[in-house]
Amino acid sequence: MAQYSQAHFDASFGALSDATRRGVLEQLGRADASITALAQSFHMTLTGMKKHVGVLEQAGLVSTEKVGRVRTCKLGLRGLEEEAAWIERYRQIWAARFDQLDIVVEELKWKEKANGRKKRK
Template sequence: MVQYRSNTELDAAFAALADGTRRGVLEQLGRSEASITDLAERFHMTLTGMRKHVGVLESAGLVTTRKVGRVRYCRVGRQRLDEVRAWIDAYHALWDARFDELDRVVEELKRKEQQDGRE
C-alpha cells in the first residue's frame, strides 16, 4: 500500500474537500490561476468568506498562493491532490478485487444450485 507522510495531512485534505464551494474553487483553479478577488466574485461571496475558504484549502496543501503587490493569486497544489488520488486509487483497487472475488463466489453458488436442481 502507498505510504503517506502523515494521516493528518490526508485528513485535512478530505475535510477541505467536504465543502462544495471549496471543490468548486479547486475546479476553477484547475482551469487557471485566479486571484482571491476573482474567486469571490465568481462564487458570489464576500472577500472575507473566500479568504477563509482559500485558507482552508491552503492549510490542507490543496492550493498554493503567491502575492503580487496587493493581490493574492491562487493555484492548485498538485502534490496533495496526487496524494489524495493515490489513496483513493489504492482503495479502489482493493474494493475492485473484493467485488471480483464476491462475483466469483456468487457465480460458483449459482452453478452449484443449478447442478443440485438437476440431480
C-alpha cells in the same frame, strides 16, 4: 511516498468536502485568480472566500502570493497523488470483496447447474 501520512489526508479530503472549494480548484485550474475574483465567482464575501483559500492552502492544494494589494491564488505544489493512490487502493479492495461475492454467486450457480466447465477459482 509509500508511507501514507494519514494526517495529511484529513486536510486534503476535508478541503475537498466542500463544493465551493472544489469549485475554486476548478477555476484555478483554468487560470490563476485573485481573492476578489474568486469571491465574486462564488457570490460570497472576500472574507469568506479568504477562509476557503486558507483551507486549501493549508492542505497544500493552493498557493498564494501577494503582489501589491492583490493576492493571487494558483494551484499548489501538491497534487492529489497520495489521495488518488489511497482511493485506488480502496477501490481494489472494494472490487476484490465484490469479486468474492461474484464467486459466491457463481458457486451457487454451479451447484444448481452441476455443469460448470469454466470455473475461475
